[in-house]
Amino acid sequence: MALLELEGVTRRFGALVALDQVAMAVEEGEVRAVIGPNGAGKTTLFNVITGTVKPSAGTIRFAGESIGGQPSHHVCRLGLSRTFQITALFPEMSARENARLAAQARHARRWQPFGGAGVFRQAAALADAALEQLGLTSIGDTPAGLLSHGDQRLLEVAMAMAQQPRVLLLDEPTQGLSVEETAQAVDTLARFLQASRMTVLLVEHDMEVVFRLAHRITVLHRGAVIADSTPDAVKADPAVQDAYLGGFA
Amino acid sequence: MRAVTRPILIVVMLALLLAPLGLPPFAMTLLTEALILGLFAMSLDLMVGYTRLISFGHAAAYGMGAYACGWMLLHTGMPLLFAVFAAALLTGVIAIAVGWMCTLATGISFSMLTLAFAQLLYAISFKWTSVTGGSDGLAGIPRTSGPLGFAALSGKSGFYYFVLACLVGGFLVCFALVRSPFGAVLRGIRENEAKTTALGYNTRLYKIAVVATSYALGGLAGALYAPFAGFANTELLFWLLSGQALIMVIVGGAGTLVGPILGAAFFMLMEHQLSSLTEAWALYFGLIFIAFVLFAPQGIWGLATAWLRRDAKAS
Numbered sequence: 001m002a003l004l005e006l007e008g009v010t011r012r013f014g015a016l017v018a019l020d021q022v023a024m025a026v027e028e029g030e031v032r033a034v035i036g037p038n039g040a041g042k043t044t045l046f047n048v049i050t051g052t053v054k055p056s057a058g059t060i061r062f063a064g065e066s067i068g069g070q071p072s073h074h075v076c077r078l079g080l081s082r083t084f085q086i087t088a089l090f091p092e093m094s095a096r097e098n099a100r101l102a103a104q105a106r107h108a109r110r111w112q113p114f115g116g117a118g119v120f121r122q123a124a125a126l127a128d129a130a131l132e133q134l135g136l137t138s139i140g141d142t143p144a145g146l147l148s149h150g151d152q153r154l155l156e157v158a159m160a161m162a163q164q165p166r167v168l169l170l171d172e173p174t175q176g177l178s179v180e181e182t183a184q185a186v187d188t189l190a191r192f193l194q195a196s197r198m199t200v201l202l203v204e205h206d207m208e209v210v211f212r213l214a215h216r217i218t219v220l221h222r223g224a225v226i227a228d229s230t231p232d233a234v235k236a237d238p239a240v241q242d243a244y245l246g247g248f249a
Numbered sequence: 250m251r252a253v254t255r256p257i258l259i260v261v262m263l264a265l266l267l268a269p270l271g272l273p274p275f276a277m278t279l280l281t282e283a284l285i286l287g288l289f290a291m292s293l294d295l296m297v298g299y300t301r302l303i304s305f306g307h308a309a310a311y312g313m314g315a316y317a318c319g320w321m322l323l324h325t326g327m328p329l330l331f332a333v334f335a336a337a338l339l340t341g342v343i344a345i346a347v348g349w350m351c352t353l354a355t356g357i358s359f360s361m362l363t364l365a366f367a368q369l370l371y372a373i374s375f376k377w378t379s380v381t382g383g384s385d386g387l388a389g390i391p392r393t394s395g396p397l398g399f400a401a402l403s404g405k406s407g408f409y410y411f412v413l414a415c416l417v418g419g420f421l422v423c424f425a426l427v428r429s430p431f432g433a434v435l436r437g438i439r440e441n442e443a444k445t446t447a448l449g450y451n452t453r454l455y456k457i458a459v460v461a462t463s464y465a466l467g468g469l470a471g472a473l474y475a476p477f478a479g480f481a482n483t484e485l486l487f488w489l490l491s492g493q494a495l496i497m498v499i500v501g502g503a504g505t506l507v508g509p510i511l512g513a514a515f516f517m518l519m520e521h522q523l524s525s526l527t528e529a530w531a532l533y534f535g536l537i538f539i540a541f542v543l544f545a546p547q548g549i550w551g552l553a554t555a556w557l558r559r560d561a562k563a564s
Contacts, residue, residue, distance in 0.1 A: 072447060073446055073452075084444075100433075101434070112429055113429050114431075116429040120433075163448070
């Protein structure tokens with residue numbers, strides 16, 4: 001059984017159908033990319049899976065449990081961690097504190113209103129491990145707001161990883177990066193994904209990034225799935241080329 | 250920073266402990282009131298400074314505490330010690346409902362809801378004459394001695410030490426809270442609430458908890474004020490006091506706990522000194538407030554610690 005399964009997921013905003021009967025299944029250990037032109041519904045798909053937006057219809061199952069329409073803090077605690085298209089960090093905290101607060105969210109005593117040395121120690125250990133996975137150990141003490149854009153993007157991934165998720169949802173991890181920054185970030189991500197064998201759902205605009213990282217690609221167009229296959233097959237698919245790639249392959 | 254500020258806090262603590270031995274009665278009255286207002290401003294700092302929940306209605310906590318404590322002292326014969334803590338607890342419990350309601354909104358709408366709730370209580374204090382005494386308020390509130398005939402708290406110095414103990418206790422509670430895992434989540438809410446939710450925190454529960462704690466401590470301050478002044482009136486629920494509390498927090502230094510206490514003392518000092526010079530003292534204090542917002546947003550305590558750190562580095 002797939003770890004993350006969507007069936008007939010539909011989301012309407014008034015007359016607009018942002019997601020139209022989307023079905024997909026992500027296996028454990030798979031890196032799945034979701035691509036599509038602007039407005040295809042990629043971010044809405046993320047929001048529906050993580051509970052930020054409720055689906056109008058359809059079911060979403062995570063490890064067999066139905067999660068469609070549940071609040072995001074609940075979904076997150078089941079083991080889905082996401083990053084945002086627009087960098088979302090705690091700018092005045094250091095990189096390590098950012099990751100520590102992320103890890104603390106998974107601790108049973110995350111709300112403890114006094115003391116808490118034990119909670120902090122355990123969370124800090126997970127945070128340090130996650131920073132190391134993404135090569136950020138050296139900038140651990142820098143306030144997140146002062147990091148380079150590339151490091152900020154990676155820190156978001158590290159924060160998600162500090163939560164020891166079962167599925168990692170990455171919303172355009174190279175968004176806003178220059179060509180060189182993108183190349184560096186993708187190298188780091190590729191190394192990290194290979195080493196961790198994480199299950200990943202990835203939304204990305206940059207085709208080179210997608211073809212480099214993804215095992216399998218789902219193509220959305222106007223809210224509907226028009227292709228779901230391996231990178232090579234998607235590249236060769238004439239319907240996809242028409243809708244999106246514009247002769248890239 | 251700790252190493253720099255600790256000696257100062259110890260000296261101030263000693264001075265406060267010895268104050269009743271040296272100060273004239275009039276100064277003791279002012280000092281006691283300053284400590285009560287300091288506790289009040291510090292309680293607001295939990296919301297404003299640590300969670301970025303800007304309350305425009307913190308007088309609600311002060312007034313509720315004062316009326317509840319005053320009523321109990323007048324009508325139940327409960328000793329001072331119990332009445333004060335019962336009133337603080339009651340304020341905190343009611344604040345759970347207030348927090349639940351106000352956190353339905355965020356940002357300026359949250360602030361407006363806190364103001365609306367305070368104004369609602371203000372209106373009630375006029376109308377519910379049988380309990381609040383209407384526009385006359387509650388007068389002649391006694392400092393009933395006890396428990397077990399324990400009378401020390403009722404005297405001038407005794408009451409001062411009681412207030413000082415409440416302030417120190419309140420400070421220690423806040424200090425532990427903001428450095429705990431709970432406090433780390435508050436900081437997350439302050440810097441990026443959407444992200445805090447996305448990480449898996451139910452931020453609304455945290456906000457309700459901090460509102461309840463803040464109101465309970467603000468209620469404690471009000472509960473001390475009623476037997477201190479011997480009366481409780483509608484002014485304690487008025488928006489003017491809410492605004493003054495915000496000014497104390499900002500001038501003293503939001504998000505520092507110590508700062509708002511200093512801000513309250515500074516406010517009282519200015520009110521006292523300026524009002525003896527001019528009737529338009531509030532105008533001049535307003536200018537001072539604007540100067541702080543523009544040129545020293547870190548407040549008195551922020552300026553002081555920055556200056557001390559530079560001093561410590563130089564030596």
